[in-house]
Amino acid sequence: MTVLLETQSVSKNFGALRATREVSFKLEEGARHALIGPNGAGKTTFINLLTGVLPPNSGKVLLKDRDITQMAQAERVKLGIARTFQINRLFRGLSVLENVYMAVAERVGAAPKMLTPAGAQRDVIDESMQLLESLKLADIAHHTIVGLPYGRQRLVELAITLGLKPEVLLLDEPAAGVPSAESHIILDAIDALPKTIGVLIIDHDMDLVFRFAKRITVLVRGAIFAEGTPKEIGANPDVRAVYLGQATQHG
């Protein structure tokens, strides 16, 4: 298996707070990898280091053996790293289709065009519509984001990201805030992702994690605490003590 995305002892400090401590991590091609950990374990910080939102204090980030530590977020997107956000970050005043159009136009290089109408880019519109259809969003494609139910907004969040055709997909709590009656739509969408792309999912929802992941990394206080298959992690008494035990208590 080839390694897509890799970190080599990456650290990030916010003043005295060591949010990420010497994390060495590998995401392989076709991976279905989950990153779990208690609140404040540094999961989102780690995603921000991978995507280039934050620069690390030390260590390296590699994409297919290429050092991308200093690379800006937009450049990393061009190389195939895409993410969803824990809290929806959508173009709220625009329609669902226009939201996805934004990502597709950027990927195919149509976005800098100034003198032709956006509506004349039929290929971008068609691809966006097909993507919405595959996520069962086509029937609401003309709705403005404001006013859509939260679960649908989460799907649009995913649709925008898939419009970038990523090789590495980072999902930050994709089902957070979605009523359980709707969460299966998101799970189905994740199940249907192309097998070749490497997916890293962050979530608190243990059902989701154990259903989805082939491999799990446990992060505690910014450092890797354990890593293994779902079976190994589930059977690890230390993990149960620091994390799963808590989760069961809280229901």
Added chain:
Amino acid sequence: MSATDLQNHPAARALAQRHRLRVWEGLPWLLALACYFAFPRYLGFGTEILITVLFAISLDLALGYAGIVTLGHAAFFGAGAYTVGMLAKNGIWTEPITGLLLGAAVAGLIGFLSGLVLLRTAGLTLLMLTLCFMGLLEESANMGADFTGGFDGLDSLPIKPIVGMFEFDVLYSKTQYLYVLAVLFVCFVFTRTLVYSPFGHSLTGIRENTLRMHAVGAPVERRLVICYTISAAIAGIAGALWAQANAYVNLSTLGLDRAATVLIILVLGGYGRLYGAFVGAFVYMMLEHFLSKLYPEAWQLGLGLLLVVIALFARGGILGIGEELRRRFRGWRNKP
């Protein structure tokens, strides 16, 4: 749904036809032409309104579409005006149309260079920095009296006839009015093309959610600088027109008064809507004109009250009120 169903989906059709011309879009131009024949004695005032419309359009591109919050847009209006003024006064360049292009180039260059630095910030910081930058330019124009005429400005600018045939009209501004209207039309067509292009769509994306634009791989800062440069160049054309039409230039072209007024005009008409600039400039300047005749001492009170009402009840400006009414009317009609 099949592939053709998807192509004919209402959302796909709406997006594909978004840029189509609508019938009412001819209205402002017909009205402007009608005014030329109906009010021959007010064409000087009309010219002033048209120039303000152009200036407001330039601001709409930056503020309304890309969400660049600026209180210093008169910097570019003044840059265009002073470019034409200084070149003409010293006898270096007096041809009007190329004069506009020079004004646009100088204003665009200043916009590009200042944008490279200022657009790294956003929100209130950006608002203050644009204000400061305009202040710097205004003070330079004030101090460099040898070139700019200082506080008095430059008057009696010699401007050649347009395409060598049409003399600028000192008394009734007939030539100026049609000339400005034609330039406004060209600049408007360009701006309209731009905002409906994929580039314009991505500017809207930056306004709606900058973080997400970074995450879809858009070079946000570069797009903003390009937009700001174009906006500055159009503002420069407006300023250059002002200097040519009035045959003088002074510090009022660079001041906070002008920058704040154009912002108020855009908010009044409705920003991010292209035609808000037309409605806002017309309503504001008509009110200013008649209120100041009726109540020479307290006319600003009326405008102030209007603005309070707009800010409280109609965030989309006058055009926003129209959209809301139309939406409600449709909802009411579609009720079973």
